[in-house]
Amino acid sequence: MTNFMSQWVYTPVVKDHFMNPRNTWQEEENFQADGIGEVGSLACGDQMQVMIKVDNDTITDLRWLTYGCASAIASTSMMSEMAIGMSLQDAYNLSPDMITEALGGLPEHKFHCSVLGDKALRAAIDDYLEKAGRDNSFKNSVAKTICECKGVTDVQIEDLVKRGEAKTLDQLQEITEFGTVCGKCKQEVSDLFDEFKHIYSV
């Protein structure tokens, strides 16, 4: 007899979350979200929406919708379990690595394209803070400097791509002057640029 378990392309945890996704949004539930975030697009093959309820700067509940492959569904489901009960600060610092680790790993080529749950969660927190008219102190706290010479961070690049201000890599360079001194960061910036373009489908 064929043993289907042994031939499954993902880990048992991924399989469990794919087969039995947690905290999915249901129309009849009438979930009242305090913040909603969306990343990705149908054209890219992955799109995610995350809805959060916030009380006392803690995520008290979360629902999500995902269009995508098994790892996209499983990673969003895992993210939802991890994020509920977290402070906004901790939730903002939830990384793809943490989600992937909790899933027991993902195939290499799946990592970048499908683990978007953390970004959708951040977008939902951003939305919550904006609606509440509060400063977003988390944004800069998670920023990582990519271009040391010009002090360009990933958050800066993300914002410029997301807002459509940097439509090409050249435009991004004009605005931020990344890679104009030692040039060591060029590849990393280019990779990030492509990733954010994919995530925000611009």
Add this chain to the structure above:
Amino acid sequence: MEQKTIYLDNNATTPMHEDVIEAVHEANILFGNASSMHSYGREAAMAIEESRKALASLIDCDPSSIVFTSGASESNNTVFNIFRERIDLGSKRNRIVTTSIEHPSINELVKYFKNLGYHVDECPVDGSGRVDLEVMKTYLGEDVALVSVMAGNNEIGTIQPVKEIAKLAHEVGAYMHTDATQAIGKIPVSMQSWDVDYLSLSGHKFYGPKGIGVLAVKAKAPYTPLVHGGHQEGGKRAGTYNTASIVGIGVAASLAERNLEEESRKLWALREMLRKGIDERIPNVVVNGNQEHCLPGTLDVSFPHAEGESILLYLDMEGIMVSTGSACASGSLEPSYVLLASGVAIELAHGSIRFSFGRYNTEDDVAYVLEKLPPIIKRLREMSTR
């Protein structure tokens, strides 16, 4: 509990027919080198020549045209290499014309040739994946050495007007090749009536063994071996004869020829039963490919708001095995180039599923799929962003 399994991925590969398994098993005993003059050698050689006749009969050509290869990929590479050599030797005909939806064994060759600086044109196809003869004409001229067009597409099943394209190719003095891998055993394939100079096929797509295929070459068509060495295959393909597999593909060829009509009718009936059933049970679906000129066992369907890999894996959990044109299954960010070239919107390509039927499928299989598929699509759509 033993899980029910329904294999609907016959365009990827087919299981060996029981007669083929038996023939291969028996032929394994013929260990003599078919190139040897002694009794053991002659015994093997005779079995090989029987198989050659069966293949020639299947595709309607002279047995001397049949060259056994490791499969259609090798056959396709051999054909392109013949013309690469002629171009290198200074032929004024230095252009190759093919289409945008060929199998990777042509498509990747085209990329490779282009990188090396050769001139290869890919004729676009219409919204059903079919070559428009008027469009093809615009790609042809006195500088064309070879035209290569597949007979039937592996993903969407669209059948090309090979005979008509061969006529156009010959009118400008070019040679014609067709990769008939997916057509064998499903539609009539005739080198004579299509008037093609080269034809590729692969054993494992019609219940023969894997690792064995054919390149059929008309007597007057140019030829140069891809694999140099011994004098096997009349000097056309070196390497000790793979007697057992050659015997196997011969038996598969005889069966395919004998069962063609019945098989073709049956595959189309199953395919149509599934297509109609999906249409009735699942809202908002798009059937891809040409519905008039279609390989009888192929059904490619897009389910908007349900992603292909997820559908495939949920179906697999129910024991139903299919394939998808989604990017997620390909390991890249791009979905199937065949679907995109055939005018399928990128969102729909991500949600495409190919069902491909074979001789072992039954109406019960279709009924089972029609029971399991609708709730899977419904569930994924409910979980999907809107």
